[in-house]
Amino acid sequence: xxxxxxxxxxxxxxxxxxxxxxxxxxxxxxxxxxxxxxxxxxxxxxxxxxxxxxxxxxxxxxxxxxxxxxxxxxxxxxxxxxxxxxxxxxxxxxxxxxxxxxxxxxxxxxxxxxxxxxxxxxxxxxxxxxxxxxxxxxxxxxxxxxxxxxxxxxxxxxxxxxxxxxxxxxxxxxxxxxxxxxxxxxxxxxxxxxxxxxxxxxxxxxxxxxxxxxxxxxxxxxxxxxxxxxxxxxxxxxxxxxxxxxxxxxxxxxxxxxxxxxxxxxxxxxxxxxxxxxxxxxxxxxxxxxxxxxxxxxxxxxxxxxxxxxxxxxxxxxxxxxxxxxxxxxxxxxxxxxxxxxxxxxxxxxxx
Amino acid sequence: xxxxxxxxxxxxxxxxxxxxxxxxxxxxxxxxxxxxxxxxxxxxxxxxxxxxxxxxxxxxxxxxxxxxxxxxxxxxxxxxxxxxxxxxxxxxxxxxxxxxxxxxxxxxxxxxxxxxxxxxxxxxxxxxxxxxxxxxxxxxxxxxxxxxxxxxxxxxxxxxxxxxxxxxxxxxxxxxxxxxxxxxxxxxxxxxxxxxxxxxxxxxxxxxxxxxxxxxxxxxxxxxxxxxxxxxxxxxxxxxxxxxxxxxxxxxxxxxxxxxxxxxxxxxxxxxxxxxxxxxxxxxxxxxxxxxxxxxxxxxxxxxxxxxxxxxxxxxxxxxxxxxxxxxxxxxxxxxxxxxxxxxxxxxxxxx
Ligand SMILES: NC(=O)c1ccc[n+]([C@@H]2O[C@H](COP(=O)([O-])OP(=O)(O)OC[C@H]3O[C@@H](n4cnc5c(N)ncnc54)[C@H](OP(=O)(O)O)[C@@H]3O)[C@@H](O)[C@H]2O)c1
Ligand SMILES: NC(=O)c1ccc[n+]([C@@H]2O[C@H](COP(=O)([O-])OP(=O)(O)OC[C@H]3O[C@@H](n4cnc5c(N)ncnc54)[C@H](OP(=O)(O)O)[C@@H]3O)[C@@H](O)[C@H]2O)c1
Numbered sequence: 001x002x003x004x005x006x007x008x009x010x011x012x013x014x015x016x017x018x019x020x021x022x023x024x025x026x027x028x029x030x031x032x033x034x035x036x037x038x039x040x041x042x043x044x045x046x047x048x049x050x051x052x053x054x055x056x057x058x059x060x061x062x063x064x065x066x067x068x069x070x071x072x073x074x075x076x077x078x079x080x081x082x083x084x085x086x087x088x089x090x091x092x093x094x095x096x097x098x099x100x101x102x103x104x105x106x107x108x109x110x111x112x113x114x115x116x117x118x119x120x121x122x123x124x125x126x127x128x129x130x131x132x133x134x135x136x137x138x139x140x141x142x143x144x145x146x147x148x149x150x151x152x153x154x155x156x157x158x159x160x161x162x163x164x165x166x167x168x169x170x171x172x173x174x175x176x177x178x179x180x181x182x183x184x185x186x187x188x189x190x191x192x193x194x195x196x197x198x199x200x201x202x203x204x205x206x207x208x209x210x211x212x213x214x215x216x217x218x219x220x221x222x223x224x225x226x227x228x229x230x231x232x233x234x235x236x237x238x239x240x241x242x243x244x245x246x247x248x249x250x251x252x253x254x255x256x257x258x259x260x261x262x263x264x265x266x267x268x269x270x271x272x273x274x275x276x277x278x279x280x281x282x283x284x285x286x287x288x289x290x291x292x293x294x295x296x297x298x299x300x301x302x303x304x305x306x307x308x309x310x311x312x313x314x315x316x317x318x319x320x321x322x323x324x325x326x327x328x329x330x331x332x333x334x335x336x337x338x339x340x341x342x343x344x345x346x347x348x349x350x351x352x
Numbered sequence: 353x354x355x356x357x358x359x360x361x362x363x364x365x366x367x368x369x370x371x372x373x374x375x376x377x378x379x380x381x382x383x384x385x386x387x388x389x390x391x392x393x394x395x396x397x398x399x400x401x402x403x404x405x406x407x408x409x410x411x412x413x414x415x416x417x418x419x420x421x422x423x424x425x426x427x428x429x430x431x432x433x434x435x436x437x438x439x440x441x442x443x444x445x446x447x448x449x450x451x452x453x454x455x456x457x458x459x460x461x462x463x464x465x466x467x468x469x470x471x472x473x474x475x476x477x478x479x480x481x482x483x484x485x486x487x488x489x490x491x492x493x494x495x496x497x498x499x500x501x502x503x504x505x506x507x508x509x510x511x512x513x514x515x516x517x518x519x520x521x522x523x524x525x526x527x528x529x530x531x532x533x534x535x536x537x538x539x540x541x542x543x544x545x546x547x548x549x550x551x552x553x554x555x556x557x558x559x560x561x562x563x564x565x566x567x568x569x570x571x572x573x574x575x576x577x578x579x580x581x582x583x584x585x586x587x588x589x590x591x592x593x594x595x596x597x598x599x600x601x602x603x604x605x606x607x608x609x610x611x612x613x614x615x616x617x618x619x620x621x622x623x624x625x626x627x628x629x630x631x632x633x634x635x636x637x638x639x640x641x642x643x644x645x646x647x648x649x650x651x652x653x654x655x656x657x658x659x660x661x662x663x664x665x666x667x668x669x670x671x672x673x674x675x676x677x678x679x680x681x682x683x684x685x686x687x688x689x690x691x692x693x694x695x696x697x698x699x700x701x702x703x704x
Contacts, residue, residue: 153505153613155507155598155611157509157561157600157602172532172534175527175530175531175558175559176531176532178527178531179527179528179530179531179532180524180528180531182524183605184604184605184606184650184653185605185606185653185654186653186654187651187652187653187654187655188650188651189650189653190650191650191651202644203644203648203650203651204648204650206527207527207603207604207605207649207650208604208648208649208650209509209602209604209609209648209649210646210648211609211611211646211647211648211661211662211676212641212646212662216641216642219622219664219665219667220622220639220641220662220663220664221664221667222641226667229667242666242668242669243668244613244666244668244672244674246507246611246613246662246674246676248509248609248611248676250509250561250602250603251559251602251603252536252559252560252561253535253536253537253559254536254537257561257563257600259507259563259598259600259611261505261596261598261613270571270572287572289564289568289572289574290568292554292555294562294563294564295563296555296556296560296561296562296563297559297560297561298536298540298541298542298543298555298556298559298560299539299540299543299555300539301536301537301538301539302537302538302539303539309563310563310564310572310598311572312571312572312573313571314594314596315571315573315578315581316594316595316596317594320596322596322598324563324598324600
């Protein structure tokens, strides 16, 4: 019997890390040793994985020694510094941050769409897309295979946990500050109540929506809006696809949603789109508003697939479909997609 | 001196009614007698308007007698029944419900865009658009005058008060039920906590977004989505404009937002769009993300204009602008637009 590959999870103590430990416990176990790593702050903490306690190591050269696959679930600047170190030690690196997504020598992988790209990794690094890209890419990719995409217009409804645990904690504190009040009717009353509890957000999130995520990029665009455009083009293999994204944070704990306007080269039929979505891997079709069936974050959170509803054809253009998609940003949006990529990589070690 | 025209407000006890009373107290006073009307449930209640107490009358033939202008701020079925009665008694009727908006013999008026349409009212009734239409129409109309609209794709972020006081109360109860908890991370936990406190919404709204507003119309569209299309076409005088709308309810008390993707016949420049929006009546331009300036409902609520930010040109198409707009759905979205229309009508009585 060949020894099973060794896995190291960097960022095991974070929001995405917690979901990764669940996934490692629940999925068919393809791993030998599993090592957990986080910052020096967490060194010595014990976390439960595959039914056993495991001590967290501090990130450093030593912690990255000996792994076959290393998954990074850490801020982009930490990944940028340490992913190449892990790759230089011979591991296959899977990174879920923005650090390497647009590097032409790093494949950007959604296993349902482009699994073979995992093997083409000159730097030894494979990147996983942003959670918002992931929420829509499986659905949009399946429809593209049949109808041929020609344009996407996307507006997002992004959850607080997209800003990690600090985002979740800020939203929870803010919700407590506005609960049981009459706030939300007078100018600035929510802002005054929230005070300096903004957390990582540029404006209050409780009883509010904030049309800004990411950093300022060119010409008034945010980095995440341009990132969704770049990532969808790369994952779908359509380098010139027009993509307009508007990113908006909403007071939801976990699960990103997106309203998607997709124009195709061919005419579309809702009935055929339903068939495609009902059988697409990683997608659940949930689309019967007559009986209250459409996806919402509260119902989708904690589940693996992308949920798709509100499928409509434009009355003005028979080549346009509208969709509403929801995907748990910590599962398919981060840890689950990273785990799927890591499992693809694990197969390479089977024959050694 | 000619006597000033008499105004009757039907629905004075509702959310929009409360804002109308504020407006009547604050605006230059063009009215003679002001009469307040609501359901029989509210008859005898006393409300403050123009600094004096005023007793609420029950809606009926008698309550509608003698008015020059009657503003209806009531559910559509009540307006459908009683607006023609008021018109038959010779009043100019202003209705803010959906009852008459698409009637070809009823003008649909946004005073900043089509004030003259008020005088063309064969049924004696003038309609005011849906709050979401109103939030974007002044901004989009001003840009259309310069660049010529050829397509709109809209995704909304609609507040709870779009469902009246019952919507606001349900959201407040739900926020109290989820505050101080760890809810929002496990499937269905928000739904269980909210239980039967859904109020007028088809799914929990606290810590959630709900991609459904209005009733089921044809082919999976909601009545509000098709309504936004029909109303924008009518208000802008563009009966064939392609408009795709996706309506989503968000946990905000008051102020609707919309992400707008607008394609024009002519090429656009952000600098010129900024100039147009900065001087358009009823619009505030608030667009400098570098210093945190973009509109959010918490900052816009309680103010009169439509706030516009996040103005960007598509990197893929020089004829496309993206915008994010916020407008208080009880002010410009209902009571304020109705008051503006009523004030236009009041001028007709000046020379009698
Ligand atoms: N949340 C999402 O929706 C989402 C979606 C796609 C991708 N991602 C990416 O996934 C990554 C993790 O996100 P998250 O939501 O899990 O964030 P999080 O909850 O804030 O967790 C951050 C993790 O990174 C670790 N870390 C931080 N600084 C470190 C350092 N200097 N050295 C070693 N470890 C360090 C933390 O360890 P300590 O506990 O020791 O501080 C923690 O385990 C980010 O890159 C994010 O961009 C997130
Ligand atoms: N809220 C928005 O965003 C918005 C936007 C655009 C248009 N509108 C329209 O404006 C109207 C009012 O909205 P709202 O938010 O103010 O609603 P609301 O808070 O629920 O108030 C409803 C008003 O209608 C009165 N009413 C209900 N049934 C009646 C009846 N049978 N006879 C007489 N009066 C009756 C109520 O009187 P009682 O207090 O006596 O029940 C109350 O004054 C609706 O047509 C709505 O479609 C609302």
